[in-house]
Amino acid sequence: MEQKDLMLRLMKYKRVLLQFKSLGLDRVYSNNLGDALEISAALVRKDFSHFKIEGNRRGGYSINRVLEKLNHLLGDSGLQEIVIVGCGNLGKALLNHDYIREGFRIAAGFDINPSQAELNNIPLYPLEILKPYVLEHHIDVGIIAVPVSSAMQTAEMMINCGIKGILNFAPLQLKSREECRIHNVNIGLEIENLFFMVNQSEKKDARSIG
Amino acid sequence: MEQKDLMLRLMKYKRVLLQFKSLGLDRVYSNNLGDALEISAALVRKDFSHFKIEGNRRGGYSINRVLEKLNHLLGDSGLQEIVIVGCGNLGKALLNHDYIREGFRIAAGFDINPSQAELNNIPLYPLEILKPYVLEHHIDVGIIAVPVSSAMQTAEMMINCGIKGILNFAPLQLKSREECRIHNVNIGLEIENLFFMVNQSEKKDARSIG
């Protein structure tokens, strides 16, 4: 967990602050952010003070000031571009969503055999040209949305193209390596986990009733 | 983290053990499992001993024995059923996948206006009949795969139907409540996080070269 959690928290602060700002707010207190992220106010203050994000002992934190600092910390590197490999239903779902507000853009989709030339104004290319495309456009991050049967070899290919970060949706655990960080989104595990938690709390309820 | 992480680890043990078993293995050592999960062997032993899963001081753990215990711990409750609300591209992608091996099954899909009567042998129904369906089939868990604009009200509706666990794919953070546990899959955050990590390690590389 450690560092990863902290960074995720910073990103969440950022999102919440943007939301607050869009609501017309100027300043926040540590407890507002704590509530929004479901963490303690002390932790918010600790995080901020750790990164020298300063507030005012009476008036809390200036949203703009905090956002400035967060952008700096998280790499205010403009609009980043990613690719999606696999343009089946899942790939299409991802291609149809606009991620600009999240700070990145899907530059292109790749598929062994694209069913159309573009989708949502994003070009779809055959897999063969992945490497030249990634090199030319300096793509660092990509999403795997292919069937599980070809996921491993897709990851291999992407790493071979020089991609350094992969979000994998295929239901198998791919391991990160020195040269490429891989995060797995495992829907099956998530659902299993939900069932477990739900059953837990049912048992607890039963106990407290009985 | 805490409990949630431990349970996720138990689920991962299970998956890895099933894989080992399918490869013909009979026994594992704590360090095999540690390697597979990228955790320490000590933690594996600690976890197992915590749940009274016993091994043999020379021959490691019997895979079947461990699986038996894990199934018991994780709730060996047969095949559970879930519903999907939202049958656009994302919903279709989920409907097209077979989760039987993961211990659950998608019983039905729901949409304001289903484009077809079934998909992958799974019936698709209009949203109006969600409540009677959930009640009749005792559905505990569901997936939100609707656009962000209707996600909040969809969650409300599902909770109102008595659903106790939700996996939310819409890009907004829904909060868990007493009566319903909600897990959010936030693709934007994941990608942002990847960019951050990738940039981090690039900086590190540059430093070690310079």
Place this chain on the structure above:
DNA sequence: TAGATTGTTAATCGATTAACAATC
């Protein structure tokens, strides 16, 4: 001033690891 909130220190808490005796 009185009141509220930050910033920070010390305490707590829990998860992970090191290490080794027990034992197969």
Place this chain on the structure above:
DNA sequence: TAGATTGTTAATCGATTAACAATC
């Protein structure tokens, strides 16, 4: 027996929280 691996204890480590002085 010699060697290897578990099971467990004590140590470590880090994250989170409590609490309060500083201060706006």
